[in-house]
Amino acid sequence: MSWLETLMPDEYVASIYEIDLERLWGRGIRLILTDLDNTLVPWNQPTVPESLTKWLKQAHDRGFHVCIVSNNTSGRVLEFAQLSGLPAVGAAKKPKPIGFQQALDRFQMDAKQAVMVGDQLFTDIRGGNRLGMYTVLVLPIEPNEWWGTRMVRNLERVTMPLLCARGLQRPNSLRR
Template identity: 55%
Template sequence: MQHLTPKEYVHSVYHIDLDKLWEDGKRLLLSDLDNTLVGWNHPHVPEELAVWLLQAKQRGFEICLISNNRGDRVQEFAEQSGLAAIAAARKPRPDAFLRAMNQFGRRPEETVMIGDQLFTDIRGGNAVGIHTVLVLPIDRREWWGTRVVRRLEWFAMRSLVKRGLVIPDQSERR
């Protein structure tokens, strides 16, 4: 279960302690898109997210989207948000994670992966040795394939909770 265990589990990207990550030597934030930064297939960058991205960049972080979604969807969002992006990433395969780190000249110990799924985002990030942050999904609407995987994820999450993983209180969600 170690490969599915996130280093942190928070409500949303807005609950990530960017100062602590910076102090720990992290410089590159890799992030999933759908249900991590915005709702599934949401086409626009919400104001709150734009502010968070700006704060992260001003802090010195480089940011890259890594999404399994199709290229046009991811590229459009990347252009709107001013972020680099890797689409059709095939997470949890390591290729996209390694490509992003290479593109930015960063090592695993300088990199963070933020995502809402254990089997893609967290497993993939852990496989290449980067710091992983699991967030609660933004929306219940998802691609049908993700809904199937969520059922399996539920069993894995139960096991992780038994091993001490603390689930964020959903009532405090932003």
């Protein structure tokens, strides 16, 4: 797998709310692994919005397990996990396999039964792809981010046209 292939998501949508849960279920996916900051909520937001609570209920009602896998500090992630009622792996070291594998082991699932949802190509998508997961890229919720993430966004801006040239379809909200 080339470095560019490791960055190619299987889907690219504007937000988690556009993910087709029925289609994922039909693919045999039973575990949703999701990044936290700028994927579920804005960076470092301490509260759980009602819209997210509703989406999580839909996912759980369909039969999915949902688990946060985040590179943010364990404290931040565990606080949010408690508020949302979700299991979580903090300080996951994505794209390394360790955090993903912890989540898979927790639910006794293999990578083919999981989807990784996140807003970053080089951590969320690359990590999920390296393990053979289905991957879904979402647009970041807002521009406010940790300084390290802002630096990586510059690499994403260079990489995104290469991925689009290889068939990546941008969300409707980005098409002109």
